[in-house]
Amino acid sequence: MSELSIRKVLVANRGEVAVRIIRAAKELGIKTVAVYSEADRGSLATRLADEAYCIGPGPSTQSYLNVPNIISAALLSGADAIHPGYGFLAENPYFAEICESHNIRFIGPSARVMSVMGDKAEAKRAMAAAGLPVIPGTPGVIQDEKEALAFAEEYGFPVMVKAAAGGGGKGMRAALSRQELVTAIRFAQAEAEAAFGVAGVYLEKILDRPRHVEVQVLVDEDGHAIHLGERDCSVQRKHQKLVEESPSPAVDERLRRAIGEAAVRGALAVGYTNAGTMEFLVDASGAFYFMEMNTRVQVEHPVTELVTGIDIVKAQFMIAAGESIAVTQNDITLSGHAIECRINAEDPSRNFMPSPGRVSSLLLPGGPGVRVDTALFAGCDVPPHYDSLIAKVAVWGRDRTEAIERMARALEEIEIEGVSTNVAFQRRLIGSSRFRDAAIYCNDDVLALVAGDEP
Amino acid sequence: MSELSIRKVLVANRGEVAVRIIRAAKELGIKTVAVYSEADRGSLATRLADEAYCIGPGPSTQSYLNVPNIISAALLSGADAIHPGYGFLAENPYFAEICESHNIRFIGPSARVMSVMGDKAEAKRAMAAAGLPVIPGTPGVIQDEKEALAFAEEYGFPVMVKAAAGGGGKGMRAALSRQELVTAIRFAQAEAEAAFGVAGVYLEKILDRPRHVEVQVLVDEDGHAIHLGERDCSVQRKHQKLVEESPSPAVDERLRRAIGEAAVRGALAVGYTNAGTMEFLVDASGAFYFMEMNTRVQVEHPVTELVTGIDIVKAQFMIAAGESIAVTQNDITLSGHAIECRINAEDPSRNFMPSPGRVSSLLLPGGPGVRVDTALFAGCDVPPHYDSLIAKVAVWGRDRTEAIERMARALEEIEIEGVSTNVAFQRRLIGSSRFRDAAIYCNDDVLALVAGDEP
Amino acid sequence: MGLKELRREIAGLAKIMNAHDIAEIEVTTDGVSVKLKRAGAPTSAQQGREVVQPEAPPQEKTTFAEAAPQARAEVTARDNHITIPAPMVGTFYRAPAPDAEPYVEIGDVVSPGQVVCIIEAMKIMNEIQAEVRGRVVEILVENAEPVEYGQPLFVLEAL
């Protein structure tokens, strides 16, 4: 079947993404090696893979982040490639280098590019140099209030004052006017001084109703690059994406072309290869700003697959195997509308606390237009050591309305017993008027929105 | 959500198709009423429906064919429509009439059209009158050998001699030449005389490598008709479809247009409304012949849904509710390739004997491009009273090759414990060179083909 | 634990029983004691505690017949009690006409062949007869209520 230069891949991950990768490999005729921690013994990935190796105890530092054991398992099993999935070692340039030094293909970009794009500040500089818009901000710490006022004047209010040494919201103040700005700078400096011992602050523009819009790019090793349109991931809770869709309800054909071209240009500028995602913020006026790049497959890649028909994980394998991308940008059209809901093992009634346990009974939705990516099965364990994402329910519809109706139907069908999940919360979210109106923005408190929509 | 004139539907069926109908109704905002036999207590359809009514004991004559109980349940629950699914009462004009007389919308064509198209001979006459090609044959019983020879001369050998009173292969003889024809007629007449007491025989042309190609049509109540391309269902075992795909590997754009137009013309000629399927035989030269019409949703409708993006069951509801078909023929394109494998609870090692029982554990395939339609869940019963179809695994791929690879992967994932299934048989079938070469024809012995392909 | 909370747990237990074909469940914990028993199963001495009646199949959402059990078309015996189930789907009537006397009342003794009620199905009035001799101890359905197939209508004490 396959004549790829990759014959056997070790999947250095767990859960639904390990299953996703195994599925892609199988369809390409590539043999699969699962690795698992003791907590994942008997997991779906180990059942589906051709081989499975235990690489350590439950905690990920001793298993899924245990580079020597993973590399040993690859060498012993004769794997000629490693797919890192997302999370764990996926964006670790050191790991990518070790793979290469053992003649194991790392399915992803080069370690060098990963280093550049992994440093947020450096990535921003590189993308600005490539001509991509980045969120306007002062070039560094402001010297005085005059500089701040000049910046605010140039880009307009509101602006955010941020501590250079910041983090966790400390030393952050929004300002809507000149007067507020002066006060905000003083407050932020004082708070920064107290919190970090350094008073330096810089300014960034605050966007009007910002949306998280990201563009999936594919670049082969000959530098042939395409983008697969955008995903809208504005529905978040504490910076965790909850619902993703493609196309974005806020992106028209003109903006799609502009943001897609920018994404491709940025990727090519740094010599990016394989699949990657350029994340942007889009404001109410349709202006877009580069935020960061994810140098791996994304959790939400299925929505793009549903509207383009392109299998992104297979494309990753093909590119890593040295194959050229067989399609051109003109072949890519976004057909219909796709939505994904992340199902997490967490208890919304207890502040979304993780809820590990054994899945005693399970009913997954099916039928037309429904795709489920999960490693769950009746009787499986959800270990306490890892991310709480346990399933992704994605739907396709001819238009956004059909997709929403289908998602509501799919979420109604799903039954997971034994662990608490956010299914009921997602039902309310999808059924909310704000979601239907595509009027949820990155800075919204989703919890409050959904609560406010209650009958 | 929905402003349809149908508010509540009773689903007069069971198993996967009952679930399929409930899903469509839910997406349209239509309330659902399940009916179930005692053998189906706790079935998935009863779990998913808004209401569920027991209508009788296991045997279908006393439950799913029990018209008074079904109508009573509809009246008592206030259902304003009945969806019959396929099988059971789906093609029973008497039932359709009773529904109408109780002011319950029957989701399907009128009782009158159903009567016409339900009689195979009458349907053929009606379609021939509408200008559709039917399989060439003598107009009736041949009077003498001269008439037979004249027919064979006109349409060419080989021809089949068939007993007019025939059935079960008795009184059937193929003839490849003039000499064989004379012998065949005498043999067939003698056999027919012995078997049925009537010696009359007629002739029909034998097609070269015949394929079962059927066209899905939709006609709304204003007579607006479209077709959704074709399905190829040539892979059969004893006239039972096993694998279906769309588009047909044997149909090109020209033939698709011709056969599609013929299907629409035929449907309009008899005043057909709602969804229906025109079944044709296509021979190696690309000539097509009308066989029969199915006046209901087909088991294999998902492959058409996967390549057109049209939800056929929703379309049935919309049409029955008096809505116009919103798309035109030009909007319909077949994108990519879809394949469906029927999973039956039967034991291939024991001559495909049905294998009822309790499903002790279950793993259904998922991920990209895979759609499963089933009423199975871990712990459910497969009662002995009904059809052995328990699941439909359908896949979509960018082309036929990807679809085959994906189906192979999906069939590898599926695990059903507690009942015997034909999954392993389907795996061999999909993996066979004859299937890959799209070289399986209606008259092939699939069992032998697959066995011959073994390494 | 409040009764509302408890009910959710019992529903969960019932679901488990049905899904796994469990005959009875008895639970005692934190001062709460629960016992469930499935309908079709031969009962063993049942008294005291909460007895949750033959539960509905998992998540079954019948508008009527909330206690639909594994009843057969023929009467089913439980101890010396006999149930008369509905032999068809329809509307249950206790009397031949709105102003007429009910066919039977609690305490009446019925004989085989005696009409005990009417079920109206598709505008036809079907007289339902007792199949055995017994005393009516319970009438399980209100007049003019819909009934599904197999739903228990009367409990007789065998005589």
Place this chain on the structure above:
Amino acid sequence: MGLKELRREIAGLAKIMNAHDIAEIEVTTDGVSVKLKRAGAPTSAQQGREVVQPEAPPQEKTTFAEAAPQARAEVTARDNHITIPAPMVGTFYRAPAPDAEPYVEIGDVVSPGQVVCIIEAMKIMNEIQAEVRGRVVEILVENAEPVEYGQPLFVLEAL
């Protein structure tokens, strides 16, 4: 134990009963008592209630270590036998060099800290030491075979 927590346990029991065709289960522990009985099963008093062990995960396909147990990085005791599991993934060598004598043979007594084998991982030879005193009664892996994390290598008899 709360009823909700308990329900999860009961679901597990029910599943076990179903999978293993158990008629009843009765559990009493820490003030919690649970009793389950299957429908259809003869509800008579059957002695010797079946104790169902936590079953093996279905269809695990390891290429090696077919009996890969719940081994810990530390030694696990079974009767008076002690297993030494592999603390890492790699290739198992019984001797420091191809032509050298094995570190240990069956019948040898090893002491804590004594090297018993080498596991080669990423071209580094890792000496594996015994952690307790014992007599080697079994060597479970052939020389130069790959081992996964936790795979038992030696069985010692505690001394």
